[in-house]
Amino acid sequence: MIVVTGATGNVGGPTIEILRSRGLKVRGVSRHPEHPDDVAADLADLDAVKAALAGATAVFSIVPAEPNQLDMEKNVIEAAKVAGPQVVARLSSLGANPEGEDSVSRVHGQAEKLLEESGLPYTHVRGNYFMQMFLTQVDTVVNQGLFATCCVGSAQVGFVDTRDIAEVAAKVLTSTDYVGKTLKLTGPELLTFAECVAKLGTAVGKDLKFYDMNSDDYRNILIGAGVSEYLAGHIIGLYQRVGAGGSAVITDEVAMVTGTPARSFGTFAADYADRFKLKN
Numbered sequence: 643m644i645v646v647t648g649a650t651g652n653v654g655g656p657t658i659e660i661l662r663s664r665g666l667k668v669r670g671v672s673r674h675p676e677h678p679d680d681v682a683a684d685l686a687d688l689d690a691v692k693a694a695l696a697g698a699t700a701v702f703s704i705v706p707a708e709p710n711q712l713d714m715e716k717n718v719i720e721a722a723k724v725a726g727p728q729v730v731a732r733l734s735s736l737g738a739n740p741e742g743e744d745s746v747s748r749v750h751g752q753a754e755k756l757l758e759e760s761g762l763p764y765t766h767v768r769g770n771y772f773m774q775m776f777l778t779q780v781d782t783v784v785n786q787g788l789f790a791t792c793c794v795g796s797a798q799v800g801f802v803d804t805r806d807i808a809e810v811a812a813k814v815l816t817s818t819d820y821v822g823k824t825l826k827l828t829g830p831e832l833l834t835f836a837e838c839v840a841k842l843g844t845a846v847g848k849d850l851k852f853y854d855m856n857s858d859d860y861r862n863i864l865i866g867a868g869v870s871e872y873l874a875g876h877i878i879g880l881y882q883r884v885g886a887g888g889s890a891v892i893t894d895e896v897a898m899v900t901g902t903p904a905r906s907f908g909t910f911a912a913d914y915a916d917r918f919k920l921k922n
């Protein structure tokens with residue numbers, strides 16, 4: 643039984659789909675399960691996490707960006723110690739560093755350290771900035787024809803498609819070949835946000851505008867849209883790291899693990915174009 647937390651998210655969703663399409667037994671974990679084989683558990687509740695991971699032969703630990711992320715990470719580790727899987731793959735961030743300046747890199751660096759120190763057979767699955775994050779602004783793209791960030795300027799990014807992270811995870815979870823390894827997953831090319839927005843516009847058939855704001859204005863917009871102070875700070879810190887060139891990385895590790903080249907941003911834009919089109 644392969645257990646995947648964050649089962650309904652950007653990475654957990656496609657990972658489970660791939661594993662199930664190969665006939666493997668999977669139990670997805672989230673607070674609002676969407677499949678009959680999945681279970682409801684809050685990662686903040688250790689007993690619930692232990693029950694959700696019982697009998698796991700492999701675990702994919704995907705923990706959401708919340709103020710209590712490290713506590714939830716610890717709960718998954720404690721529950722995995724009881725279950726005794728052959729591998730605990732953990733979704734991490736490309737810039738993971740326990741002493742990192744921004745909270746994204748710091749939390750992921752500290753969580754990786756906790757997992758290593760647990761003695762569990764781990765694999766760090768570090769993703770660069772997800773292409774699917776463009777979906778978080780579908781409404782403004784559709785209604786106002788614009789996409790906004792802060793602090794990124796003309797920095798380049800090796801954006802990765804979460805479907806490729808899922809393909810890699812499916813390999814990692816069904817073998818012991820990647821135990822003890824750190825995988826750095828990116829797309830095949832370096833692009834600026836402005837170039838991505840132009841590609842998205844081509845796919846959608848619309849001239850989209852790109853706004854790169856200062857951090858204060860962006861924070862106000864996020865808070866106004868109902869984003870928590872913590873998550874707003876988390877996102878802005880990430881954009882500042884991106885702006886300083888911290889995500890200007892490409893590797894061939896998707897292809898090395900899966901045998902298939904990582905998807906380009908053009909492929910992402912074409913595949914998701916309908917979501918960015920005005921519904922009549």
Ligand SMILES: NC(=O)c1ccc[n+]([C@@H]2O[C@H](COP(=O)([O-])OP(=O)(O)OC[C@H]3O[C@@H](n4cnc5c(N)ncnc54)[C@H](OP(=O)(O)O)[C@@H]3O)[C@@H](O)[C@H]2O)c1
Pocket residue numbers: 647648649650651652653654671672673674675683684685686704705706707733734735736746768769770771772775
């Ligand atoms: N965005 C990026 O570019 C990027 C890059 C590298 C790494 N990451 C990391 O990726 C992780 C997030 O993965 P994702 O984007 O695939 O997830 P996501 O799309 O944000 O979805 C979060 C998932 O976690 C579940 N969840 C949320 N709170 C929960 C709780 N308290 N207990 C149990 N389940 C809970 C959600 O389902 P319910 O709401 O139903 O519980 C959902 O399945 C974060 O650690 C982030 O730092 C992100």
